[in-house]
Structures are given as structure tokens and as C-alpha cells.
Amino acid sequence: MYVAVKGGEKAIDSAHRLLAEDRRGDRRVPELGTDQIDAQLGRAVDRVMTEGALHDRKLAALAIKQAAGDLIEAIFLIRAYRTTLPRFGYSEPLNMRALRARRRISATFKDLPGGQVLGPTFDYTHRLLDFALEDEQPAAEEPTDASNVVELPVDMPRVLEQLARDGLIEEATPPTNEDTREVGDITRTPREFPADRDERLQSLVRGDEGFLLALGYSTQRGYGRTHPFAGEIRVGEVTVEFEPEELGFAIELGDITVTECEMINQFKGSAEHKPKFTRGYGLGFGHVERKAMSMALVDRSLRADEFGEARDAPAQDEEFVLSHADNIEATGFVEHLKLPHYVDFQSELELVRKMRAEIEARQPDPKPEAAE
Amino acid sequence: MSAVDTLMPDMLLKGFDDPVDAGGRAFRALLDAMANPGTPFSITCPAEHPAQLSDAAAAVLLTVSDYATPVWLADDIASTDVQSYIRFHSAAPLTDDPAAAVFAVVAQGFEPLMATRFNTGTEDYPDRSTTVIVECAGFTGGTPVQLAGPGIEGTTRFAPHGVPLGFWEEMQMNNAGFPLGIDVILTAPGHVCAIPRSTLIEVN
Amino acid sequence: MPITTGDAAATPARSLRQRWISACARTDPDQLHILADVLGIDGTAFDVLRPAENGLVMVRGRAGGTGQLFNAGEMTVTRCSVRGRSGHVGHGYVAGRDKTHAELAARLDAHFQAQPDDTTLPIVAELEQQIGERAHARQQKSAPTRVEFFTMVRGEDE
Numbered sequence: 232m233y234v235a236v237k238g239g240e241k242a243i244d245s246a247h248r249l250l251a252e253d254r255r256g257d258r259r260v261p262e263l264g265t266d267q268i269d270a271q272l273g274r275a276v277d278r279v280m281t282e283g284a285l286h287d288r289k290l291a292a293l294a295i296k297q298a299a300g301d302l303i304e305a306i307f308l309i310r311a312y313r314t315t316l317p318r319f320g321y322s323e324p325l326n327m328r329a330l331r332a333r334r335r336i337s338a339t340f341k342d343l344p345g346g347q348v349l350g351p352t353f354d355y356t357h358r359l360l361d362f363a364l365e366d367e368q369p370a371a372e373e374p375t376d377a378s379n380v381v382e383l384p385v386d387m388p389r390v391l392e393q394l395a396r397d398g399l400i401e402e403a404t405p406p407t408n409e410d411t412r413e414v415g416d417i418t419r420t421p422r423e424f425p426a427d428r429d430e431r432l433q434s435l436v437r438g439d440e441g442f443l444l445a446l447g448y449s450t451q452r453g454y455g456r457t458h459p460f461a462g463e464i465r466v467g468e469v470t471v472e473f474e475p476e477e478l479g480f481a482i483e484l485g486d487i488t489v490t491e492c493e494m495i496n497q498f499k500g501s502a503e504h505k506p507k508f509t510r511g512y513g514l515g516f517g518h519v520e521r522k523a524m525s526m527a528l529v530d531r532s533l534r535a536d537e538f539g540e541a542r543d544a545p546a547q548d549e550e551f552v553l554s555h556a557d558n559i560e561a562t563g564f565v566e567h568l569k570l571p572h573y574v575d576f577q578s579e580l581e582l583v584r585k586m587r588a589e590i591e592a593r594q595p596d597p598k599p600e601a602a603e
Numbered sequence: 604m605s606a607v608d609t610l611m612p613d614m615l616l617k618g619f620d621d622p623v624d625a626g627g628r629a630f631r632a633l634l635d636a637m638a639n640p641g642t643p644f645s646i647t648c649p650a651e652h653p654a655q656l657s658d659a660a661a662a663v664l665l666t667v668s669d670y671a672t673p674v675w676l677a678d679d680i681a682s683t684d685v686q687s688y689i690r691f692h693s694a695a696p697l698t699d700d701p702a703a704a705v706f707a708v709v710a711q712g713f714e715p716l717m718a719t720r721f722n723t724g725t726e727d728y729p730d731r732s733t734t735v736i737v738e739c740a741g742f743t744g745g746t747p748v749q750l751a752g753p754g755i756e757g758t759t760r761f762a763p764h765g766v767p768l769g770f771w772e773e774m775q776m777n778n779a780g781f782p783l784g785i786d787v788i789l790t791a792p793g794h795v796c797a798i799p800r801s802t803l804i805e806v807n
Numbered sequence: 808m809p810i811t812t813g814d815a816a817a818t819p820a821r822s823l824r825q826r827w828i829s830a831c832a833r834t835d836p837d838q839l840h841i842l843a844d845v846l847g848i849d850g851t852a853f854d855v856l857r858p859a860e861n862g863l864v865m866v867r868g869r870a871g872g873t874g875q876l877f878n879a880g881e882m883t884v885t886r887c888s889v890r891g892r893s894g895h896v897g898h899g900y901v902a903g904r905d906k907t908h909a910e911l912a913a914r915l916d917a918h919f920q921a922q923p924d925d926t927t928l929p930i931v932a933e934l935e936q937q938i939g940e941r942a943h944a945r946q947q948k949s950a951p952t953r954v955e956f957f958t959m960v961r962g963e964d965e
């Protein structure tokens with residue numbers, strides 16, 4: 232129970248002023264522009280968009296600035312802002328075959344039609360601090376050796392579709408009742424258990440990267456092993472289409488950057504089914520590779536029932552995973568412990584005193600130490 | 604639920620000039636009306652409204668309905684114009700079932716209201732009932748009734764004209780079912796007046 | 808140079824109106840301003856039916872890229888609807904929160920509807936060309952990062 236407390240307005244105002252001053256930091260240092268955050272802290276922006284569940288780079292950059300770089304606080308700001316806007320509707324499904332990939336790798340096939348494209352990646356860096364970045368004047372960019380560069384093809388076939396053609400992996404079949412079935416939307420209907428995969432995926436996209444990373448890692452270490460391979464990871468731009476009711480046809484709204492990960496997982500097969508690979512899916516706004524991979528691992532783990540697997544590891548426990556993946560829900564409940572619990576605690580304090588008194592009353596008085 | 608299959612783009616009308624500000628003022632008028640049953644209040648109206656709908660009824664719909672509130676329209680109101688107008692400005696789904704409606708609009712005329720066809724809520728959630736917008740010709744000149752109850756100091760006399768046949772008797776029955784029942788917003792050009800389920804009615 | 812405006816290539820049956828609304832959404836608002844000026848579009852010649860407003864569109868994905876639908880997250884979208892002197896109603900829907908962009912797009916939609924298609928087609932084609940070139944250029948920056956991996960035989964038993 233929380234009781235309202237009065238007073239403290241002046242102190243709270245002062246605390247907010249101090250927060251603003253603290254956020255601004257040393258005034259001899261130029262103020263950070265949101266365009267700089269967007270351009271130069273892009274991965275932070277991507278994370279805030281994905282877990283804030285709202286694609287808007289400028290808003291995410293603003294939130295990061297306001298939150299002084301506290302990304303969960305920034306995500307909180309985005310989630311709160313989103314509630315002030317009307318929902319125009321649902322987009323057409325993203326056409327991921329038409330993704331203009333700037334990065335596209337597979338750990339399962341080295342020779343891909345369209346090729347492996349590293350794109351901008353931290354992979355293969357030596358994780359050595361680059362002190363040159365401390366300089367205000369950045370070094371001149373080295374021109375890329377443009378000789379022998381072959382243009383990327385517009386069409387890069389999806390790796391898993393090739394496997395699916397041979398029947399070696401489960402199809403990513405659209406449900407047959409697609410036209411009639413409502414697609415679950417946890418922003419409209421509170422989640423219930425058991426959840427369908429659509430609701431699970433929606434929860435996972437906005438789920439905390441650290442939480443999903445740890446869960447994904449746990450499956451690799453044997454807690455619900457799924458034997459994963461990174462079938463394909465793509466980062467690139469896709470055009471979002473939307474059909475406004477007053478037009479009656481779909482139009483393009485603009486391009487967004489997304490990251491997609493398809494995991495290939497082993498499945499032993501059963502009496503009825505020949506062995507084939509299974510899949511887990513990860514998707515996020517911006518370049519969020521670690522997140523997409525973690526999501527794909529957890530998506531696959533949560534499908535345990537579909538494949539008749541025992542559900543005994545944390546990553547396979549749907550209620551556990553989905554109830555704790557949202558960092559805004561989590562931080563709300565953890566941080567609420569800071570709110571006044573004075574009456575609550577007083578009653579517990581009295582109870583403990585009473586219990587102690589009762590025990591003491593039942594016990595004979597301690598014998599006085601040997602007198603004299 | 605029936606969606607409008609084809610909206611007629613060239614017949615689309617303007618809504619509120621400034622949806623946020625005007626919508627806020629119209630909402631204030633509705634709050635005042637609900638808090639003072641039987642007292643007419645002027646309401647901020649949209650710049651344009653379909654002919655089958657009064658400006659006040661249009662104002663109420665654009666203010667309170669949205670994608671999550673199914674709207675039912677009486678047959679003589681359910682023209683393509685009105686349907687397009689609601690879909691375009693408030694995105695409320697249109698329903699054929701009065702019991703499924705969160706908001707309903709009944710045209711001015713002598714047809715009985717048939718209050719029981721609407722959703723009167725449940726014992727657990729009496730608030731999940733239909734709010735019915737009843738169009739009438741004006742708030743004076745009709746058969747006077749005496750109103751009492753929450754929001755009314757003592758009693759007040761009210762004499763709208765052009766209300767549905769047997770309207771007050773139905774409203775008495777509606778009140779008798781309290782806490783279940785519908786809430787009614789009477790609309791006349793530029794004005795609204797509320798008769799919530801809590802209002803006691805005495806017909807002279 | 809292969810030009811693609813995203814999914815456009817996959818859906819050949821798009822109407823010209825569909826194409827110009829899409830192109831206006833994906834063109835920089837500064838550029839749309841210039842275009843509107845060139846076309847002599849007078850901002851005062853429009854009745855605003857639904858003023859520019861910010862809102863959300865829920866982006867849908869598919870499990871595995873091609874399978875079951877799910878809601879991935881929302882994006883900000885701004886829309887506006889106007890009626891031109893000709894009586895044509897124009898709609899603008901653009902990603903982001905730029906109300907001027909949505910308003911310009913709505914005016915252009917109303918304007919183009921009142922024009923013969925063969926006047927509009929080259930303008931739309933030009934916009935699409937520029938959109939395609941930008942998208943292409945962005946993607947092709949990754950072309951030099953294409954890699955050939957070679958598997959090496961390891962082991963001591965050979």
C-alpha cells in the first residue's frame with residue numbers, strides 16, 4: 232500500500248533543476264545536438280527505437296539527450312510519448328524480400344547467391360580503443376579502393392527459403408486463416424497465457440536486449456539447448472506501405488532501417504516427422520544485430536511445445552520470459568520501491584515488535600548471572 | 604461490424620477546424636451537460652457536417668468516438684456521407700448491432716427510441732453501456748417534464764420538442780433499471796443536453 | 808544502373824495516383840516545396856478537411872520474413888487532407904512528424920488529380936528516379952564489403 236505524502240514541492244523543483252544542470256554538464260563543453268546523437272550515437276538511437284517500440288530517429292535522439300544517456304529512461308520517455316498519438320492503422324506486412332541489404336551474412340553457407348556483405352560491422356575489429364577519436368579534428372577519410380568492386384544485386388534470395396525448398400527446414404508458412412484471424416497486439420489487448428507466436432514476437436521485439444541476450448546465452452550453455460546457427464542476418468532499408476481507408480489502396484510512407492536474424496535450429500524428428508531444421512526469428516528497428524540474434528534464439532526456445540520438447544529451462548518458460556522481458560514494466564516495479572512505503576513499513580515494524588514481545592513473554596526470564 | 608467499403612473522396616467534409624482545441628472545448632461542454640442534466644449547453648461544432656446529422660451530434664461524435672468505440676446509426680442517418688464522415692474524422696468502427704455500440708445516433712422524428720435494444724451495461728460493469736445521441740428539434744416548446752436527481756438542485760423543468768414517441772416513458776423505465784441503463788445526450792442545433800440514467804423524470 | 812523504388816518493382820499494377828502519393832512521401836519536403844512552387848500551387852487555394860496531424864502506424868512483420876504476421880512496433884506518421892478548388896480531395900501520408908511535408912503531399916495529390924496523367928507522369932517518374940538513386944547509392948556503399956570466405960582444412964591427422 233502506498234500513501235500519498237504531501238510536501239516537498241520546493242525540494243522536488245530544485246531536484247529537477249539540478250537534474251537539468253547535471254544533464255547539461257560542464258558549460259564550457261558545447262551542448263550536444265539531437266542531430267549529433269542521431270548521426271553519431273546511432274546504435275543507441277536504434278536500441279531506443281526498438282525497445283521503445285516506436286520508429287522515429289529524431290524522437291529517440293531527443294529522448295536520449297533528455298535522459299542523459301540512460302537508455303531505459305529514454306525508452307520510458309518514448310513509450311510515454313507514443314500514448315499521446317492516435318493510431319492510424321496497421322502497415323502492410325514488411326516485404327523483407329525487397330529489403331535493400333547493406334549487411335547480409337550467413338554462418339551456414341559461405342557461398343550465397345548475392346554474396347556475403349559485411350557492411351558496417353564491429354565484427355573483425357580488434358576491440359582496441361582508438362585514441363584518434365579523442366581528437367576534435369577527425370582524420371581525413373581514406374578513400375575506399377573502388378577497383379574491382381562489383382555492384383550489389385538488388386535481389387538477394389533468402390537463405391532459409393533455399394533450405395525450405397529442399398524440405399530440410401520447416402516452412403515459414405503463413406497461417407491459412409490469415410484473412411480472418413486478428414493479429415495479436417499487446418498494445419491493445421493485455422497479454423494472456425498461453426500466448427500465440429505473434430504476441431510473443433511483439434513482446435520480444437520490445438524486450439530488453441540484456442535480458443534476451445542472457446536468455447539466449449543460457450540456451451547455448453545448455454539450459455534448453457536448441458543448437459543454433461545464424462542462418463542469415465540482414466541489415467538494410469525496407470519501404471513501409473500503408474493502406475488508408477479513404478484511399479482504398481496501399482501507398483508508401485517511407486523507408487525504415489531494420490535488422491533481421493533467422494536462426495536455424497536442430498530438431499531431432501519424431502515417429503511421424505522426418506528430422507528437419509527449425510527456425511527462430513528476430514527483428515528490430517535500426518541496426519540491432521545482437522538484439523535480433525538474441526530474440527531469434529528466445530523465439531525458438533519458446534516454441535518448445537510445437538516440437539514436443541520438454542519445457543524445463545528458463546528460456547522455454549513463456550510466462551517467465553514474456554512477463555519479465557519488458558524493461559519499462561520491470562523498472563517500474565523495481566523503482567517503485569523508492570516510493571513512500573512508510574505506513575506499510577510501520578505496520579510490519581509493529582508486527583515484528585509484537586511477535587518478538589510474544590516470544591519473550593513465553594520464555595522464562597533469563598536466569599540472572601550467578602549472583603555475587 | 605460493417606466497414607464502409609467505398610468512401611467517396613470528393614464528398615468528404617471538414618471536421619473541427621482545430622481538432623485538438625475544438626475537441627477539448629466540445630468535451631468540456633459534454634462534461635458540463637452530463638454534470639447538469641436537463642440544462643442545455645452550447646457546444647463547439649465542426650466546420651462542416653453531413654446533412655443527415657445536426658452540427659451538435661457531429662460535434663459529439665467527433666469528440667468522443669474513436670477506433671475503439673463502435674458507433675451505431677439509425678437507418679435514416681446511416682448514409683454514405685455520415686459513414687464516411689465518421690470513419691474519416693474519428694475512425695470509429697460502424698456496427699449494425701445497437702447492443703454492440705458504445706455510441707448510437709437516433710434521428711429526430713417520432714419513431715420510438717426502443718432504449719432496451721442498446722447495451723445497458725452489466726452488474727459488474729454498468730459503465731459499459733451505450734451512450735445514445737438523440738436528435739431533437741429544440742430544447743423548448745415541447746411537452747414539459749420535471750427532472751430531479753444527481754446534478755440537479757431541487758427540480759428543473761425541461762421541454763424539448765421533437766423527441767421520439769414515448770421518449771419520457773422510456774427514460775423513466777431506463778431510470779428504474781439504475782445502475783444499469785443507457786445515457787442520453789439530446790442534440791439540437793449548436794446545443795447539447797444530457798439525460799443520464801440517474802435522472803428522475805416526472806411527466807405531468 | 809538498376810533502379811528500384813522498394814516494393815514498387817514487385818507490384819507493377821500500381822496506379823499513377825498510388826505512385827505520386829508514394830513518391831511525395833519519400834521525397835524530401837524541401838524538394839516538394841520547390842516542386843509545388845514550380846507547379847504554381849498556391850497554398851491558399853485549398854480547404855483543409857483534416858489538418859496535418861501526427862499519429863502512429865503499427866508496422867507489421869512476418870515470422871521468418873514470410874510467415875505468420877506479427878506487430879513489430881509503431882512508426883510516427885503524419886497525415887493531412889485538403890480539398891482543392893477543382894473539388895479534388897488530396898491526401899498526404901508521410902513517415903515522421905513533419906506537418907509541412909504532409910500538407911505539401913496532400914496539396915500535390917489534389918493538384919495531380921486535376922491534371923491530365925500525361926502531364927503528371929514525367930514528374931512522378933523524375934521523383935521516383937531520384938528516390939531510387941538515393942536508395943541505390945546508400946546500399947551500394949556496402950558493395951566493397953562483399954567478402955569471399957574460404958574454408959581451410961585443419962587438423963594434424965593428414
